Amino acid sequence: MRTRFLFLLLAVLSVASAAEAPEPSLLVFPGVDGYELEGLFYPPLKRGAPVVVCLHGLGKNPSVWGELPGRLLAEGYGVFALRLRGHPEKARGKRNWLQMETDEFARMASDLEAARACLVRRPEVDPDRLALLGEEFGANLALAGGRSPSFRAAVLLTPRLDARGLKGPDLLEAFGARPVLALASADDPQGVKTLEVFTGKAGGAFETVLLPPDPSEGDFGAAMLSDPGKPELIGKIL
Numbered sequence: 001m002r003t004r005f006l007f008l009l010l011a012v013l014s015v016a017s018a019a020e021a022p023e024p025s026l027l028v029f030p031g032v033d034g035y036e037l038e039g040l041f042y043p044p045l046k047r048g049a050p051v052v053v054c055l056h057g058l059g060k061n062p063s064v065w066g067e068l069p070g071r072l073l074a075e076g077y078g079v080f081a082l083r084l085r086g087h088p089e090k091a092r093g094k095r096n097w098l099q100m101e102t103d104e105f106a107r108m109a110s111d112l113e114a115a116r117a118c119l120v121r122r123p124e125v126d127p128d129r130l131a132l133l134g135e136e137f138g139a140n141l142a143l144a145g146g147r148s149p150s151f152r153a154a155v156l157l158t159p160r161l162d163a164r165g166l167k168g169p170d171l172l173e174a175f176g177a178r179p180v181l182a183l184a185s186a187d188d189p190q191g192v193k194t195l196e197v198f199t200g201k202a203g204g205a206f207e208t209v210l211l212p213p214d215p216s217e218g219d220f221g222a223a224m225l226s227d228p229g230k231p232e233l234i235g236k237i238l
Helices: 001-018 070-075 102-107 109-122 135-145 168-174 189-199 221-226 231-236
Strands: 025-030 036-042 048-057 078-083 125-134 149-156 179-185 206-211
Touching: 025 109, 036 070, 036 109, 048 070, 048 109, 048 135, 070 078, 070 231, 078 109, 102 231, 109 125, 109 135, 125 135, 135 149, 135 168, 168 189, 179 189, 179 231, 189 206, 221 231
Parallel strands: 048 078, 048 125, 125 149, 149 179, 179 206
Antiparallel strands: 025 036, 036 078
C-alpha cells in the first residue's frame, strides 16, 4: 500500500512540475534576407530530441504558449518559440507588423527556413524531426513555411481560410502527405468553416478537433490552451 501511495505521489508531482519550463535561451539569427530574427529556445532534456517550432499570432508574442513548453519538455521535446518579425519592432527602428504589406507577410514564410537552419546546428536537436505549431496567422504561416521535409508534422490552432494573403486550403494541399492536426472552437464561425474546407484539401493523415463553445468568452488560438474548460486540449496536442 505504501509503495502504491509513493508511486501516485510521484506521478502527481511529475505532472505538476511538467508545466514549469526552465528559463529559455534567446537565440538571435539572420533571416534569408539578413533581417535579424529571434526566438526563445527551450532545449530538450536529452540530446538529439525532436523540437516543436511555435508560431504566435499577429499582435502577440512567444509568451502566449503558457505551460505548453513545460509539457512538451516533459514529453521529450525541445521547444523553439519564434518571435515573428514586426513583433515588436517599432522601438528598434524597424517596421511594425501593422505597417507591413501583403507581400511582406508572404515573405515571412522564409523565416521558418532560417529558424530550421539555426536549430539543426545545435547538438541537442534531431535535425530530421521538427514539428510546427501555430495559432491563427501563425497556423497559416506554419503551412507556408514548412517546405522542408525536416518539418514532419503540424498542429494548427484556429487556422484561417486566408490570413493576410496566406491562403490556408492551398497551403495545406502543398504540405502534402505529412500529418496535420487542426483545432478550432465551435463558437468561431470562421474556424468551423476553415476546418470543413481543410478536410477536403489534406493530402495525408489529417484530424480536426472542434472544441465546445465557451459561453464566457470566445477564446481562439493559443488562448484555448489556458482555458480551464478545455483541460484535455494540451493532451490532445501531445
